[in-house]
Amino acid sequence: MKQQDIETIRAVVARARKRDALFGVLGILALMICVLTLTTLIVDMTIKAIPRIDWEFITSFPSRRPESAGILSAWVGTVLVMLVTAVAAVPLGVAAGIYLEEYAPKNWVTDLIEINITNLAGVPSIIYGLLALGLFVYQFGFGQSILSAGLSLALLILPVVIVATRESIRAIPQMIREGAYACGATTWQTVRDHILPYSSAGILTGVIIGIARAIGETAPVITIGALTFIAFLPPAPFTGDPPAGPFDWLFSPFTVMPIQMFNWTSRPEHAFEINAAAAGFILVLMTLAMTSLAIWLRYHLRKNIKW
Numbered sequence: 001m002k003q004q005d006i007e008t009i010r011a012v013v014a015r016a017r018k019r020d021a022l023f024g025v026l027g028i029l030a031l032m033i034c035v036l037t038l039t040t041l042i043v044d045m046t047i048k049a050i051p052r053i054d055w056e057f058i059t060s061f062p063s064r065r066p067e068s069a070g071i072l073s074a075w076v077g078t079v080l081v082m083l084v085t086a087v088a089a090v091p092l093g094v095a096a097g098i099y100l101e102e103y104a105p106k107n108w109v110t111d112l113i114e115i116n117i118t119n120l121a122g123v124p125s126i127i128y129g130l131l132a133l134g135l136f137v138y139q140f141g142f143g144q145s146i147l148s149a150g151l152s153l154a155l156l157i158l159p160v161v162i163v164a165t166r167e168s169i170r171a172i173p174q175m176i177r178e179g180a181y182a183c184g185a186t187t188w189q190t191v192r193d194h195i196l197p198y199s200s201a202g203i204l205t206g207v208i209i210g211i212a213r214a215i216g217e218t219a220p221v222i223t224i225g226a227l228t229f230i231a232f233l234p235p236a237p238f239t240g241d242p243p244a245g246p247f248d249w250l251f252s253p254f255t256v257m258p259i260q261m262f263n264w265t266s267r268p269e270h271a272f273e274i275n276a277a278a279a280g281f282i283l284v285l286m287t288l289a290m291t292s293l294a295i296w297l298r299y300h301l302r303k304n305i306k307w
Helices: 003-049 057-058 072-103 106-120 126-141 146-170 174-181 187-215 220-222 258-265 270-304
Strands: none
Touching: 003 270, 057 072, 072 106, 072 146, 072 187, 072 258, 072 270, 106 126, 106 146, 126 146, 126 220, 146 187, 146 220, 174 187, 187 270, 220 258, 258 270
C-alpha cells in the first residue's frame, strides 16, 4: 500500500472520529437539557407542594375553600380505576402475547395483527376515550362509572402489555423450548413451566410501565364523563342501608387525580395552584412507587431463575 493511500485512510478515520466526538457532545447536551428541565419542574413542584401536604389534605374531600380542600375522592378513584384497568388488561394482554408468539401460525393474518397492535400503541388516548364512550357508556350501558374508565384505560395499555409480553418471550433461548419438547412436554406445559417463569420479569416491567402511563391519562376519563368535583366515595361492599353489593362500586361516579389537578389549576386563586402542585407531587410518588416495585420484582425474579 502506498504512503499516500495510508495518509488518506488516516485522514478519513480522523474525520470520522471528530464526527463521533461531535455527536457525543451533542447527545450529552441534549440529555442535560432534558434532565435539567425535568429537574427544574420537579423541584419547583416540590417546593410548592411540601408545605401543603399533610394527613388532612390526603383524607379530606375537595372543597371550594382551598385551605380545606383535599384529594380523598381523587386518589381513591385513581386506585379503583387502576385496579379495574389491571384486572382487565393484564390477563388479556399476556394471553394475547403468548398466543401470538407460541401458538399462532406465521402467515399474513398474524403479520397484519402484529402491525395493527404496534400501530395501536401510538394512537392518541382521546381516540380510546371516544371508543369507550360509544361502546362501554352507551352500547353496554355501564354509564359514566369506574368500570367504564377502567376498561377504557385497559384498551389504552393493552398494546403495551402485548408488545412487552412478546418481547420478553422472544428473549428466551430457543434451546429451552427444544429441550422441553424433547422430553415430551406439550406446548402449554412448555409455556407454563418454562416460558412464563423465565419471561415474567420482563412482562411485569411492561405491565407496570403501562399502568404508570394510564395513571396520568386525562383525555379518556374526561371523554367518558368523569366528574371534576366529587365529595363522596364509592359505596364500600356490604355497607350502607340497604347494604351495597360486592361490585356496586364499579358503577359509581368517580374522579381521578389528573382531573382534580385540572380543576384546581383552572381556578384563579393561587392557593388552588398550590393544591394542584401537592396533588401532582403525590401522583408522581405513586408512579415512582410502581416503577420501583417493578424494578425490585424484576431483580427478585431474575435472581431466582436458574437457566
